[in-house]
Amino acid sequence: MALHPGGQNTEYDYLVARWTAGDAVDGLVNIAGSIRNFVANGDSVIFFICVDGVLKFSVDGEGATLAETYFDFDTIVRPSQSVDFVLGNGGTNNSLGDESLLRAVISANYRPPIESLVDLDYEE
Numbered sequence: 297m298a299l300h301p302g303g304q305n306t307e308y309d310y311l312v313a314r315w316t317a318g319d320a321v322d323g324l325v326n327i328a329g330s331i332r333n334f335v336a337n338g339d340s341v342i343f344f345i346c347v348d349g350v351l352k353f354s355v356d357g358e359g360a361t362l363a364e365t366y367f368d369f370d371t372i373v374r375p376s377q378s379v380d381f382v383l384g385n386g387g388t389n390n391s392l393g394d395e396s397l398l399r400a401v402i403s404a405n406y407r408p409p410i411e412s413l414v415d416l417d418y419e420e
């Protein structure tokens with residue numbers, strides 16, 4: 297997914313790509329992928345991953361770009377909680393050249409409804 301924070305020279309300039317867990321997700325989740333700011337212009341970006349509002353990962357670009365940076369961690373996610381991928385304009389709040397590529401896979405154990413685990417038509 298290609299991302300770019302909007303605005304220029306504003307301190308609180310962030311975008312959020314949000315994934316929200318459905319009712320079938322309740323427990324251990326793995327979040328893996330990478331973030332990269334590849335345009336050598338301006339002052340790079342800052343990137344965070346928050347789970348239910350709690351910071352789980354962050355990286356801050358140095359110079360004009362952010363080299364591809366990988367993340368891979370396990371966390372607990374409950375139904376209706378969110379995983380937020382947050383990109384800010386970073387550095388001195390310059391948004392020029394902040395085009396960034398996010399790759400992310402969220403793997404969760406699917407918890408099927410209890411009815412599907414029981415054979416209601418079982419007969420001896």
Ligand SMILES: [Ca+2]
Pocket residue numbers: 338339340341384385386387389390391392393394
């Ligand atoms: Ca920037």
